[in-house]
Amino acid sequence: MHNINSNKSISVVIPNYNGAVLLAKNLPSVYAALKHSRLTYEVIISDDASTDDSVAFIKANYPDVVLISNSTNGGFSVNINKGIAAAKHDLVLLLNSDIKLNDDYFESQIKYFEQPDTFGVMGKIIDEATGKVAESCKYPLPSAFKINHFKNIAINPGIEAYSYYLSGANALVSREKLNELGGFNEIFSPFYHEDLDLSLRAWENGWRCYYEPGAVCTHAVSSTIKSHSSKKRIKTISTRNRLLLHYFHLDSSTLYLWRVITFLSLPFKLLAGKAYYVTAYRLYLQKLKVMRTYKATFKQDAIKKGRYVPFVTVKNNIKTKLDEVLNIQTK
Known part of the structure; x- marks a missing residue:
């Protein structure tokens, strides 16, 4: 299927560990959004040696899924990188298994990839439990040393806005650029901070990350990690x-x-x-x-x-551009 407004195609890469229940709940929304986009697509699930019936569920209910079944548990970065390596299309949606997509999720994001320096874009994440915004545009806060010092800010629809980083829960990125960066740094396995690192490496490599408020999804926040680790x-x-x-x-x-x-x-x-x-x-x-x-x-x-763009310059540039956006919104 092809969108008359774009020749882009999408590989959805979902890392999974004991997420059979989440896959049953959320995969239908992924397919609905992909079909709604009318883009050529594939769905890849990389299973990190699950001990539940994830693999059996996928084989029985989604035979078209490209399934990577790992025999040992390598953690998030190792697992998702195997899915990325299998991807064949222009864009890669890095998606957690606990994310539910709105039908029109892709519609407002494809335009960003008309710009040659776009690394990726993320959408708005709604907390399933509260209905409130859990994640949005990442604004870097002033700090001499702290890199993971930021806040989520609201951006009005129709305004182009940078994002300090793209959440690993729902990042749509250029496959070519992702592969040039070598995917996620596996030194961060089993989990945490790998998405911030990936986005900062993209920025430091001269590329840009964006936030699109019109792309909305729902997330059971941190349920995947918290349910399996002390x-x-x-x-x-x-x-x-x-x-x-x-x-x-x-x-x-x-x-x-x-x-x-x-x-x-x-x-x-x-x-x-x-x-x-x-x-x-x-x-x-x-x-x-x-x-x-x-x-x-x-x-x-x-x-x-x-x-190469040093981190300090990256941070200052993002903050300056977002300050301009916030000033426009308040007028």
């Missing part, structure tokens, strides 16, 4: 990944000061009863050599192609 483990892994995120994207004197302050804070974290933070720091150190190499390779490649 609070302590989530906190520890999230902290480790936050440290890795900062190491990758900070640079020069800012990176040096951040590393000193982080190290000096460790005794105070222990005194405050945050032993998990010290554990996370140790895990961060174990990954540091690999991340250092990854960072050097990325930066050298972006500089060689004449695209």
Whole structure:
């Protein structure tokens, strides 16, 4: 099926782990939105060694799905990257299994890809439990060191707006650019901060991320991770990944000061009863050599192609553009 207004095609990539119930609930909305768009499409589900009947459910009810059944559990980045590798179409929708799409979800997003420097776009996410907006346009907040310091802001329909990052729950991205970045950084497995990292690498590579309020979906917030991991483990892994995120994207004197302050804070974290933070720091150190190499390779490649934009510049540019949008909305 082809949309008369676009020659784009879509690969929907859904990472799954023990999500049979979620797939049964939400896959019908994915197909409805794809058919409504009249674009050529495929649906890919990468299963991360589920122990429920996810694989059997998919085979019995959705035989057209490209199913990748993994024998070992690799975590989010590893799992979704296998789905990305199988994708064949122009655009890739990175979609959580706990997302339900509105029928017209794709209609307002395709236009962004007419611009050659568009990496991707995300839509508005509604919390299923409350009916309120759970995620929207990501606005970077002022901070000397904190990268994951942002807020969700409302954008009026019809206004083009950058987004600091694209939520991994519902990001529509260019497959070509996604593959050039190497997909998600698997050092962040099993979960958390990989979507922020991916978007920042896109920005630092000279590309742009957008927010489209007309593309609406519903999300059972964080149900996938929280249902399978303890609070302590989530906190520890999230902290480790936050440290890795900062190491990758900070640079020069800012990176040096951040590393000193982080190290000096460790005794105070222990005194405050945050032993998990010290554990996370140790895990961060174990990954540091690999991340250092990854960072050097990325930066050298972006500089060689004449695209590299430092994180500080990226953040300032996004904030400036969004401030302009907010000023227009208040007039």
